[in-house]
Amino acid sequence: MVNRASLPRLMAILAIVALLALGGCMPAAPGAPAAPAPVKAGVKTLTIAQDTDPGTADPQLTTEEYFLPLNLYDRLVEAVTTTPGKSELQPGLAEKWDVTPDGLKYTFHLRKGAKFHNGDILTADDVIFTFDRMLDPAIKALNTDFLDMIAGATARMDGKATSTSGLKKIDDNTVEITLAAPFAPFLANLATPAGSIFSKKYVEKIGKDFGIKPVGTGPFKLDSWTYNSELQLSAFDDYFRGRPKFDQLIMKIVPEAQTQALMFRKGELDAFDLDYARSQIPEFKKDAQWKDRIVSGPRVGTYYMSINSKIPPFDNPKVREAVMYAIDRQTLIDKLYYGTGIPAKGILAPGLAGYNPDLPGFKYDPEKAKALLKEAGFPNGIEMTLNQTVDSPSTLKMNEALQAMLAQVGIKAEIKQMDSAAWSGTRKEGKLGSYTSSWSADFNDPDNFIYTFFAPRNAVARSWNYENKAVQDQLEKARVMTDMQARYKLYQEIEKTIVYQDFAFVPLFHLEHLFVVHPKVKNFKVSWNGWSNMPYYGIEIVE
Amino acid sequence: MLRYLLRRLLQAIPVIIGTTFLTFILLEVVPGDPIAMMMKEHIDPDVVERVRKEMHLDDPWPQRYVRYMAGVLRGDFGESYKTRRDVGELLANAFPATLALTASALLVAWGIGIPAGIIAATRPYSPSDHAMTVFALLGVSVPVFWLGLLFQLIFGWKLGWLPISGFKGVQYLIMPAIVLGASSAAVIARLTRSSLLEVMGSDYIRTARAKGLRNLIVLVRHALKNSLLPVVTVMAIQVAELLSGAVITESVFGIPGVGRVSVKAIQQRDFPLLMGSVIMAVVLVVVGNLIADISYAYLDPRIRYE
Numbered sequence: 133m134v135n136r137a138s139l140p141r142l143m144a145i146l147a148i149v150a151l152l153a154l155g156g157c158m159p160a161a162p163g164a165p166a167a168p169a170p171v172k173a174g175v176k177t178l179t180i181a182q183d184t185d186p187g188t189a190d191p192q193l194t195t196e197e198y199f200l201p202l203n204l205y206d207r208l209v210e211a212v213t214t215t216p217g218k219s220e221l222q223p224g225l226a227e228k229w230d231v232t233p234d235g236l237k238y239t240f241h242l243r244k245g246a247k248f249h250n251g252d253i254l255t256a257d258d259v260i261f262t263f264d265r266m267l268d269p270a271i272k273a274l275n276t277d278f279l280d281m282i283a284g285a286t287a288r289m290d291g292k293a294t295s296t297s298g299l300k301k302i303d304d305n306t307v308e309i310t311l312a313a314p315f316a317p318f319l320a321n322l323a324t325p326a327g328s329i330f331s332k333k334y335v336e337k338i339g340k341d342f343g344i345k346p347v348g349t350g351p352f353k354l355d356s357w358t359y360n361s362e363l364q365l366s367a368f369d370d371y372f373r374g375r376p377k378f379d380q381l382i383m384k385i386v387p388e389a390q391t392q393a394l395m396f397r398k399g400e401l402d403a404f405d406l407d408y409a410r411s412q413i414p415e416f417k418k419d420a421q422w423k424d425r426i427v428s429g430p431r432v433g434t435y436y437m438s439i440n441s442k443i444p445p446f447d448n449p450k451v452r453e454a455v456m457y458a459i460d461r462q463t464l465i466d467k468l469y470y471g472t473g474i475p476a477k478g479i480l481a482p483g484l485a486g487y488n489p490d491l492p493g494f495k496y497d498p499e500k501a502k503a504l505l506k507e508a509g510f511p512n513g514i515e516m517t518l519n520q521t522v523d524s525p526s527t528l529k530m531n532e533a534l535q536a537m538l539a540q541v542g543i544k545a546e547i548k549q550m551d552s553a554a555w556s557g558t559r560k561e562g563k564l565g566s567y568t569s570s571w572s573a574d575f576n577d578p579d580n581f582i583y584t585f586f587a588p589r590n591a592v593a594r595s596w597n598y599e600n601k602a603v604q605d606q607l608e609k610a611r612v613m614t615d616m617q618a619r620y621k622l623y624q625e626i627e628k629t630i631v632y633q634d635f636a637f638v639p640l641f642h643l644e645h646l647f648v649v650h651p652k653v654k655n656f657k658v659s660w661n662g663w664s665n666m667p668y669y670g671i672e673i674v675e
Numbered sequence: 676m677l678r679y680l681l682r683r684l685l686q687a688i689p690v691i692i693g694t695t696f697l698t699f700i701l702l703e704v705v706p707g708d709p710i711a712m713m714m715k716e717h718i719d720p721d722v723v724e725r726v727r728k729e730m731h732l733d734d735p736w737p738q739r740y741v742r743y744m745a746g747v748l749r750g751d752f753g754e755s756y757k758t759r760r761d762v763g764e765l766l767a768n769a770f771p772a773t774l775a776l777t778a779s780a781l782l783v784a785w786g787i788g789i790p791a792g793i794i795a796a797t798r799p800y801s802p803s804d805h806a807m808t809v810f811a812l813l814g815v816s817v818p819v820f821w822l823g824l825l826f827q828l829i830f831g832w833k834l835g836w837l838p839i840s841g842f843k844g845v846q847y848l849i850m851p852a853i854v855l856g857a858s859s860a861a862v863i864a865r866l867t868r869s870s871l872l873e874v875m876g877s878d879y880i881r882t883a884r885a886k887g888l889r890n891l892i893v894l895v896r897h898a899l900k901n902s903l904l905p906v907v908t909v910m911a912i913q914v915a916e917l918l919s920g921a922v923i924t925e926s927v928f929g930i931p932g933v934g935r936v937s938v939k940a941i942q943q944r945d946f947p948l949l950m951g952s953v954i955m956a957v958v959l960v961v962v963g964n965l966i967a968d969i970s971y972a973y974l975d976p977r978i979r980y981e
Contacts, residue, residue, distance in 0.1 A: 187758030195717035360931035387926040553707030
């Protein structure tokens, strides 16, 4: 059975297999819809990149992958960036709306004739279907907290109702939404990606594949999606605000920041998000070719260090206070972020409604920190942990800097690195020690920061274990207030108590978000909240 | 032979059950919650609790394991938690890219490795042998991501000969194939050299030479075939290894292969996706070894399978 001349034959077979594999696999791009079309001459294209594939285009199923939702869909109301760091609620798919004085009933008058990418016309049924779908337990949605204030939402989520009682169709172009209790930021909530509107007919037809083959009313439609490689979008001719000023939007998935930077320099990318490679900020700033091509905007967000009040000695407020003065915020900004930020004094970020510019802040004062530790009964210092995930070298840099600063006042911080799922799992249990992180606004309201962080269950799930009944009762109260000025005032009081009396939140800084863009890209604006994912509708491409 | 094949394939079943079970238990033991991981900074304990229930994550583990494996038997590998995509589809879509990368990398590895090993073995301790040793040492020790970046910098950007990243044609595979193939080539070259040297010293080679055969004939007809037995073993392992995904190369060059899918699955605790990747890797290893065993019989007539 053994052939004498088998070796050459074996080698030949291997070579043929290899060639077949090469030839056979290359042309057929793996992945969803159709094969990507080649980029044609004269077609105005914007090519950008991000490091992870969004996975799904369904904003009900993701809390962070918003590139597709911001460009494929519209919302009833839109948060439009006016000037850097500022936003304004403007009509979207709803032309206008009325709110009853008690803040419970919202009536939305829909734009007539807004078209979906597949030709369907938007009606009230689509809006009701979309919002009800988020709350439908069969969908297993992750973004329910943007809509769970609607009357009947809880019953719907618990499977006790087959529809949401607070969603009502008045006529084809009018939707009435009733809330379970007044919720001042409701409109702002609807302006987030989670409030994106889908076509009922289409979603019912396509079913589970909606996340891969999405259809919206937005300025761009999805043409092809090669998972982990590339997404191609093109201008939607019938967009109700008018066709975008360029033809094609390509999102490449490039995991390595260094690779992205090279692609940008070579011209394979038109814009480069410097969040991916902060160490390259000085390089681009010095480079004559690029220094004038850096676009920067504030991030309506706060970087902070967490403190777990259940882990001794941090149950002692004096110890927590000592940490506040032990950190040299300006040096962190200068050394780690090349001066592109300002020290934070509280929880809320500049640009956010209700931001308090008059907070005193914590000056770097190692002597005071030492004295406070002594007062707390720890003249020889304390030990703590700084916890982070293994895959973030930038967090490690930051933690090493903090470690050095804390050591100056006698706090011995051990940096503990763990797998990201273990990190988030431990944190969810309320058992994680200190960590550094950041939060950027989903919508322009203090509730998005303060409730998200300090509502009792949330404070545990973030491993802060903050407990102050008076403050936490006020949080609930602020949610249902309708007098905005009084509401903001209350939030400012809450913020002061949490940061300057309970010392439960260590503000670090607010950073700018920098992008560098090729000259052919005009009108590139950082979104009001400073997110990496942004709507690209306003951009122009000049060749 | 057919019976042998069948028996070997049947042996794969307990291997698959064993590995999936171990993977499953490991995932149970390590800390981490896929829903908390998906929500990241947007963590909301109420949502986590509800979605865990909706996804049946709170059911006892034996029940979940059996449910999953029952699905696998019906050809249903489940749905990825994070992307909600069909696991079978995700892996099937990623496989062609990995297959192309593997094939081209092995073309480089074997195409360079075997000849280099032969040259080195036929002229032991000559300059070309030393050069090969240095090349092998470099190939094994240079990290893939570093070499990848260097290539991108030189050939992608400075010279502009090749695309930096992506997967849209043969030109996109040249750099990754060389970078990924380099370390495998080095291993193959060293192995071929030592194995061939050993065979060249054996009695039957002396006999062949004594018959007056030319050096080349002695080498190709008599020595090489026997010396390739250990090399084929390693080649089979390389095939299986690379087909399970070369995550670093895939990441550096933006190739949408299975390596990136399965590493993400581990990070996300995306259990169905991870189980799918494990099953695929096991099948590949089993098949790879089987092919190696069969090729032994071709290389060495004394080996027979009944």
